[in-house]
Amino acid sequence: MExxxxxxxxxxxxxxxxxxxxxxxxxxxxxxxxxxRFVDNGMQMIKASLQKFQAxxxxxxxxxxxxxxxIHPTVDLKEAVSDVDLIIEAVTENVExxxxxxxxxxxxxxxxxxxxxxxxSISITELGSTTKRPEKVCGMHFFNPPQLMKLIEVIKGxxxxxxxxxxxxxxxxxxxxETVLVKxxxxxxxVNRILIPALNEAVALYWEGVxxxxxxxxAIKLGLNWPMGPLMLLDYIGADTTLAIxxxxxxxxxxxxxxxxxxxxxxxxxxxxxxxxxGFYDWTQK
Ligand code: 3HC
Numbered sequence: 001m002e003x004x005x006x007x008x009x010x011x012x013x014x015x016x017x018x019x020x021x022x023x024x025x026x027x028x029x030x031x032x033x034x035x036x037r038f039v040d041n042g043m044q045m046i047k048a049s050l051q052k053f054q055a056x057x058x059x060x061x062x063x064x065x066x067x068x069x070x071i072h073p074t075v076d077l078k079e080a081v082s083d084v085d086l087i088i089e090a091v092t093e094n095v096e097x098x099x100x101x102x103x104x105x106x107x108x109x110x111x112x113x114x115x116x117x118x119x120x121s122i123s124i125t126e127l128g129s130t131t132k133r134p135e136k137v138c139g140m141h142f143f144n145p146p147q148l149m150k151l152i153e154v155i156k157g158x159x160x161x162x163x164x165x166x167x168x169x170x171x172x173x174x175x176x177x178e179t180v181l182v183k184x185x186x187x188x189x190x191v192n193r194i195l196i197p198a199l200n201e202a203v204a205l206y207w208e209g210v211x212x213x214x215x216x217x218x219a220i221k222l223g224l225n226w227p228m229g230p231l232m233l234l235d236y237i238g239a240d241t242t243l244a245i246x247x248x249x250x251x252x253x254x255x256x257x258x259x260x261x262x263x264x265x266x267x268x269x270x271x272x273x274x275x276x277x278x279g280f281y282d283w284t285q286k
């Protein structure tokens with residue numbers, strides 16, 4: 001099946017970036033969030049990002065306007081999904097919220113449409129089972145910021161068809177991304193299964209007073225050649241998202257993945273990182 005039009009559900013940190021990448025790759029995109037202010041905020045982030053590309057001479061003003069004209073913001077779910085071939089779901093990482101979204105999408109989307117989830121850790125099989133089209137449900141996991149990060153993990157649920165996987169791989173390729181196939185639906189897939197325990201250990205080192213924040217980040221940047229240290233990356237991803245993934249890994253795979261008390265405290269204190277202005281770093285000035 002050839003995908004011509006895409007709906008992106010959720011205009012947040014990931015959703016806005018995915019929508020932008022799709023529009024930059026020539027797709028018509030409906031961008032949907034539950035409230036107008038979330039949609040507006042997503043559009044603002046897209047404009048700011050496009051402006052960065054324009055300032056660097058990677059896009060002309062004309063191209064920026066064309067890209068923006070391919071994006072159709074809405075708060076109406078039915079309107080967002082009723083005329084598309086692919087729905088990329090990037091709503092908040094909450095199982096019940098996602099399941100109710102899938103039930104609604106299944107009702108309104110055309111029979112041929114594929115639903116791909118950007119979930120970081122929720123079971124694709126479980127999401128697929130809430131629809132009457134589990135063979136058309138798969139994972140399509142982008143990395144933050146989607147505009148710059150090259151990888152997409154494509155995840156096969158228990159009932160996902162080969163045709164669905166091939167269609168999504170082709171879309172990822174058109175978006176200029178590299179892909180890896182996750183053959184079994186397993187929490188954390190490949191990247192987060194490795195990353196989240198590493199971030200959790202960075203929090204442990206910090207809370208135990210083994211080293212200062214800057215030295216923990218410097219050690220990993222220079223010792224492992226990461227582009228940013230783990231505590232800064234944690235601020236970037238969000239302590240709430242990191243905790244949610246750690247809890248799923250702990251529950252579904254092994255108790256060894258249990259999140260550190262320090263991470264839980266950060267969430268309780270709303271020190272979530274960039275999204276609340278403060279985490280391990282102060283982001284209010286940046
Ligand atoms: N859109 C367009 N351009 C952007 C941008 C955006 N959203 N964000 C940054 N840029 C541009 C900047 O303008 C800058 O351009 P310049 O080099 O011409 O000045 C360039 O990208 C580099 O940005 P910065 O100088 O601000 O910062 P960095 O040099 O640190 O690069 C980065 C930014 C690419 C994000 C880099 O730090 C990086 O790779 N960090 C690690 C990111 C990462 O690991 N992501 C994965 C997280 S895990 C995940 O997403 C999974 C989830 O399920 C948890």
